[in-house]
Amino acid sequence: MAEQDPPGYELPLLLFAGFRTLIDRLHAELARQGHPDIRPAHGFAMQAIGVHGATATELGRRLGVSKQAAGKTVDRLVALGYAERADDAADARRKVVRLTPRGLDALTRSAAVFDDLRALWVAEIGADRVRAMEDGLRAVVAPGGFGFDVAGWFGG
Template sequence: MSEPARTERWGFELPLMLLAGFRSLIDALHAELAERGHPDLRPAYGFAMQAMGREGVTASELGRRLGVSKQAAGKTVDRLAALGYAERVDDAADARRKRVRLTPRGLDALALSAEVFEELRGRWAATLGAERLREVEDALEAVVPPGAYRLDAGSWFGG
């Protein structure tokens, strides 16, 4: 028999539960990505690939978007390039600069990630109930400030 839900919680538990929920989704995502042909992707790479977007960026811009140094961004790009997810190309607007952009493999991984996140959301809906999950999402949307979806979250954890 399961224990009844607690009615009182300590303040520090909320961020830990939110982090644990985030972590469980990210871990499940990466397990699925590994099963589906992307075993070398890590959470920090996902943040970087999102920050590159479809248009690509300079290493400096990538560092700013991720909240890391240009050198740290460059190391991430080196790893993504070695894995076939990103490439450096000449900047059409300035021949002195290079842009970093996703390869077809990188774009495929992002599309697959979106698909897997939908599947994971479906699992949460099956566990919690679709209406309850919507209530959780609505509640979080009510307390999370606009524009809080930032790609530099990985840097909070040294990513």
Template sequence: MVDQFGERNVNQVVDTGKGESDSVAGYELPLLLFAGFRTLIDRLHAELAHQGHPDLRPAHGFALQAIAAGGPRGTTASDIGRHLGVSKQAAGKTVDRLLGLGYAERADDPADARRKLVRLTPHGLDALARSAAVFDRLHAEWSATLGAERVRDMESALRRVVPAETTFRLDAGSWLGG
């Protein structure tokens, strides 16, 4: 495609003029998947803010999940970093923010006095419980709009194409050259 100045545009998203159709350009699939993800996450955070968690950000939610995966005993910043696909330092910054907001706390590791564990506070557990309830409601809304079978089929199809070992990684900076 050539722009108004005669320059060739590569990888530019353009309106195909097709409107809504079962046949869309290949580049639209990742855009639609991302837009669906953003819609759910943005609605979740708007609702969480309304329910008393205005400072939570998407990265915090993923970190809270990683901390919860360690169980009530807790987990280390290194484990959180591995779970999220970020450095120990990046995980430590997120943990520090969660500590400051009252969602997590540090504790001594009873098995190794040199290690510090991170675990959720009641405030963090509340945020996760509220998140689960909001996600259930959003899932029900999508099912009501699209049909429950269609949503189940979409989830099943995505499980087939997404590698089983894939977890959500926050290292999106590498996508952008960071």
């Protein structure tokens, strides 16, 4: 008897569970490495700020949230020491949010932890299967599908 395909609703749940597993493990390791106060939304915000900085309006657009919501996230990142507000050299009326050395350290450590977590998946299910999964996801994800607007998207 042929095995029946699982119901379609399992696919997004499995993808989310895999994502959640990676993010939870990332944050446990970041806490161990000196960043116990960083949360998943902070990571998306720091990625959206980037190495060149962003205004609150730009950050809100990148995160898919209002300027006010982006401002609250920035306030929290500033309070935690991950970001700072600075005058824009090109326009003194604007403030730019920039990552501090602590923020850059958190992103650098995150990248290394993600490499380690990928290696764990390779050890668990094999390099060919991990590569096939990544290739398959690249094939179905829209071009430019790597966005930082997860929190805004989930929040409605």
